Amino acid sequence: MMSIYALAIKSLLNRKLTVLLTVAVISLSVTLLLGVERIRHEARNSFTSTISGTDLIVGARSNRIALLLSSIFHIGSAENSISWESFEEYSENPQVRWAIPLSLGDSHRGFRVLGTNDDYFNYFRYGQDRSPQLSAGQRFAADNELVLGAEVAEKLSYKIGDRVVVSHGAGEFSFRDHDENPFTVVGILAPTGTPVDRTLIVDLSGIDKIHADSTLEGSDHDSFDLFIKGVDKHDHGDEPEQITAFLLGLKSRGAALGLQRTINTYDKEPLTAAMPGVTLQELWEAIGVAENALLAVACFVVVVGLFGLLVTLLTSINERRREMAILRSVGARPHHLFGLMVGEATLVTLSGVAVGVALLQLLLLVGQSLIASRFGLYIQGVGLSFNQLLLILLICGCGVLIGFIPGYRVYRYSLADGMTVKL
């Protein structure tokens, strides 16, 4: 009956404060849940789009995930290097279309330095077949030139022509700086939303030059340097002796599995080859636990919000038994009173969800650039995904169902009390 919903609206308006608070709790929980779902989705997207087009990542013998983490995400460091000969041998393999050498291990103020060559700009792809684009300047042409990732340039306020000193090791504060070999910034990359943004890219020969020079000048360094040198068995020549890993693009995708097996059983050096897609999937499954935990927490917050609604309605019905008796006396049937309760629960839930969705869209709109710069997550536009719509429907359904509990109690009361509640 239409009029019961008109009554429900008026009854809710009569209890503005509690109703507003309940709507606020529900809307905040909805914002949180949908926000988590959205960020989860975007995180997975941005994660899996870190690398594309590469068929094999090859590094020293290790766990495939560790290899992926160190070479692509620049997390942790490879324990062993591989020889330049291995790289040369596989880059000349007839199945290979292109090969990119990667040398990691140096840093600048907390950002990783990647030694590579021109092919990195030619062949490296991320996202939907996108290559890193220069937003300013040009690629490096000499061994003392350097290209900055977008975030590095922004955070450290570097511009073209600045001189940058690279340290050995990966920490924010390194054991020693290669002050003798300052690099000149010649190019800055456009943001990619991948670890590339947090990387300084130099030519391989540049990296080797630093290490070679600093080794020759050993006398200047303190005793700690001896220790470093002991571990760091660089023996630099004209060609780089060693690199950390290399990326291979094959002429045919189907050859990847065979070549992976060949590399894994290479007899001159212990190597590991990983297929990025498969390994990303494995890695995501491992960290997916945290992601699911986050979602579960957000779900519980929504459950708490709905419990708040239940409490509000249940406390209200005791004070409203009189009202129910009056409604009965003017002809309302028990199912009308049930409908009144369910109607109230539905209205509160719907307004909570509506406010929550609006709030999320507003936050995304306002926070897009902040999230992008802070977390490297690019949230594309507003709107709701299918999963979010599903969650919204689920919450609305739960809200209606929650109305059944006070609805049923009111229904029972109305039968038992009749017209004669004395309060």
Place this chain on the structure above:
Amino acid sequence: MSAFTKSGKINPLLGPVHIDSIGAAQTIINITNLQFAWHRDALPVLDIAQLNIAQGERVFIEGPSGSGKSTLLNLLAGVATPNHGKLMVLGQNLNEMNGAERDRFRADHVGFIFQLFNLIPYLSVVENVTLPCRFSRLRRDKAIQNGFNLQAEAMRLLTHLEMNDPDLLDKPVSELSVGQQQRVAAARALVGSPDLLIADEPTSSLDANLRESFIRLLFDECASRGTTLIFVSHDPSLEKLFDRTVRLTDINRAERPAIHVLRRGK
């Protein structure tokens, strides 16, 4: 409220009604050998051999707490059903109706006034008055017939009950005085001309000087529509105003429970 005293036109209605005229009128309530107990095995709380009430009659039902007043009202309203006996209201046997039919019957034919807190706090005065029309098409149609539209009929009733001051109409109902609330409740009970008006201690929260004037306004309205009034109270001082008094302690053959127990019915 001083208007209550200038009720000269009401006085004739307060005179004794001749037995003949009652006998001639149509019987609106007919109770025969009615028994009611809260549980199948419990002792009956109400056991009435015979009670007839004629159309247009104004009956005062008097009885102390626990004498079965509330039970009788619940039975007449169709909220409870007798275990035994016949309960005819408006020529219809309430025993033979199911819950939904009794609800509909009540919505269409019975108006209620309670002792206190008669109004829905979140509705305006006029919305409270027209509330029964949301649940009964019959009363809605009758109200519109009486007064052109629902608002107009509500205002007409409120005017009759001396509640048409615009300041009062705009107030939240919870800010009205008890006497004002009871008059709004009376207008609501009368809207759409129900056949039967049941008033359960409607004056016991009113000051003594307001009681009589409230009852006279009620009589006036009931008389103009031929509405039967059943007025329940434990206050014997009011009975002189009515056509007839029914003492529940006289007609209820059920043993009086020593203590009035809070009940949970089925």
